[in-house]
Amino acid sequence: MKNLRIKLAGVAFLALLSTYKSYAIIPASEKNIKSKIENVTVFTQGAQIYRNAQVNISSGITTLVFDGLESTIDPKSIQASGLGNFVIMDVQHSIKYPEPTLLDLTKNPKNLKYIRLLQDSIVIVDFDLEEIDSKEAALNIEKNVLLNNRLIKGETKKDTLNLVKDALAFLREKLNNINSELLKLKKEEYRVNLKKQRMQSDLTALQTYNTQTGDVVKDETTYRVIVTVSADLAVTGTMNINYMLQDAGWTPSYDLRAKGAGGNMQLTYKAEVYQNTGIDWNDVKLTLSTANPNQSNVKPVLNTWWLNYYNPYAYQYKNKRAEYDKDNLTKSSAYGVTSPSPAAELALTTADYTVAEENMTTVEYEIKLAYNVPSDGKTHFVAVQTKEIPANYIHFAAPKMDKDAFLVARIINWDELNLAAGAANIYFDGTFVGESYIDPANLSDTLDLTLGRDKNMVVTRVKQKDKTKEKLIGEDKVKTVTYEITVRNTKSSASNFNLQDQIPVSQTKDIVVALVESTGGELDEASGIVNWKFNLKPKESKKVIITYTVKFPKDKALAGL
Incomplete structure (x- = not known):
């Protein structure tokens, strides 16, 4: 029985050893894989690259080398997946440095000979310059010794006239x-410097010539992703890798177009995409994400806020501990991005083929048309979406600040459009009228866009001198101020008008401000702003009166009135 157990253990050990040999002792075959960028998810800072390639995998262990990749890959972000009957065992980032190469004297040997002679001559010239510097230093030391001699400086007490001469x-x-x-x-x-400059100029010219004619081999470092796979049998499959880069991003911008003071506005959502990764994005599917993977996703934690008497030692310890905690804080970056859809039909514009997908915290715009974005660091515009959005048009005037009336488009519930913060170009009747800024952080659900000055609305604000006066009441002085504001519509269409003026707001209880008359205007007591909202028919005029009083101690002078 004991011998039987020993035999069974030996058989199990041999089986385990044979299995280990099949994977560990047999060397892995290495295959260089040429991959293509299929999809790119561009974040506000950074981009996620999706590559795929068809691979032929031998039985056993195979090392797939994806070379010719970007130099700014984040190794922590590399992911690999595939389709086929094989197992992904390991994924690594690798940098391959080239072997030093010698100049080929068979190609333009005369130029290469001159290049080497010039390089040697420049070295000799550098030694000559160093020798000149040494001589100058020695002479300057000798000069300083002479000038600092006590006899020359007259510091000795036994100097005679002849000795000094x-x-x-x-x-x-x-x-x-x-x-x-x-x-x-x-x-x-x-x-010597002039000689060196001439030699350096000749050397640069020869090297440039040889580089342009292809006679000097450029040393290039290769950045790679190595994927180790295992297969029981030879198989053909698809290998996908994706990773993060930093030298790319996008910023949103908008075009808002209005045709006349009525109807909907056209919103064109654009993306200014840039990339300087070193590899062009040719015929790729783009997904624009409002996420920022570089931002920490660690939620803040409020610790107990202790209060005590000031202790210099404790304060110093607290600062050092805070610096230590800050240095050891680990940022958690989320790279969970939905892979772009691989299939799409051709269309005339990208804006008609963009799908907006709103996640829990971000919005992604999947553009189903292939795009080319060269690696030049320049901005390339991508049309994301075009929408017709309802807008209400009003005229606004604050004649205390500006005598003109402004045409304003008011967009309701604009926060439902999934917009990111960005600049907006505003066009009215095909004419550029200015810029605005769309900020999703604004808590208001209404967005006001100024479309320009409307000279057909005439606004005047005149101080009524006969109703503006001062009088004494006991120990106080009361000042009454009256303005008459007139709005006239010279257009052939009606207009909803929003007129604003203001009264001063007191900062002390000794100064009392009261609104006496406002012709139906609504006062915001916190800001002192008075609002009038009314409809003006064609050729109609509207007059409003604003009168307020200010009571203050008569022995004091007011500031700001």
Whole structure:
């Protein structure tokens, strides 16, 4: 029985050993894979690249090398998947540095010979310049020693007149010799530098010529992703890899177009896409995401806020501990991005073939048309969406600040459009009238867009002198101010008008401000703004009166009135 157990253990060990040999001892075959960028998800900062390739996998362990990739890959973000009867065992990021290459003397040997001679000559010239610097330093030291001599400076007490004359004559002779030598060295240094500049210019010209004619091999570093797979049998399949890059991104921008003071507005959502990854994106499907993978996703935690007396030592310890905690905080970046759809039909515009998918925290715009985005760092416009949005048109005027009336398009529930923060170009009747800024952080559900000044609305604001006066009441002075505002519609169409003016707001209880008359205007007591909203028929005029009083101590002067 004991021998039987020993035999069974030996058989199991041999079986395990044979299995280990089949995967560990047999060397893995290596295959270079040429992949193509199929999809790119562009974030506001960064981009996620999706590559795929058809692969032929041998039985056993195979190393698939995806080379010719971008240099700014984030190794932590690399993911691999595939279709086929094989197992993905490992994924690694690798950098392959080229072997040093010698110049091929069979190609333009004369130029290469001159290049080497010039390089050697420049080295010799550098030694000459170093020798000149050494001589100049020695002469300057000698000059300083002479000038700092106690006898020359008159610091000795036993100097005679003859001794001083001899010392000055000696100093004059030596300084003349030293200055003469320094001048010679300066001329020599100029001549040698000029010689070096000419040689350097010739060297650069020869190297540029050889590079353009292809006679000098450029050393290039190769960035790779290595995927190790295992298969029981030889199989053909598809391998997909994706990873994050930093040298790319996009910013939103908008065109808002209105045709006349009525009807809907046309909103064109554009993306300004840029990338400088080193590899062009040719014929790729783009997905634009409002997410920022570089931003930390760690939720904040409020700790107990302790309050105590000031202690310098404790305060210093607290600062050091905070710095330590900050340095050791690990950021959690989320790369969970829905892969773009691989299939799409051709269309005339990308805006008609964009799908907006709103996730829990972000919005993604999937553009189903293939795009080319070169790696040039420049901005390339991508049309995302075009929508007709309802708008109400009003005229607005605040004649205290500006005598003109402004045509304003008011968009209701604009926060339901899934817009990101960005600049907006505004067009009215085909004419560019200015810029605005769409900010989703604005808590209001109404977006007002100024379409320009309307000279057909005439607004005047006149101070009524006969109703503006001051009088004393006991220890107080009361000042009454009255303005008459007139709005006239010279257009052939009616208009909804929003008129604004204001009264001052007191900052102290000694100053009392009261609105006496506003012709139906509504006062916001916190800001002092008075609003009038009315409809003006064609050729109709509207007059409003605003009168307010200010009561304050008579022995004090008001500021701001």
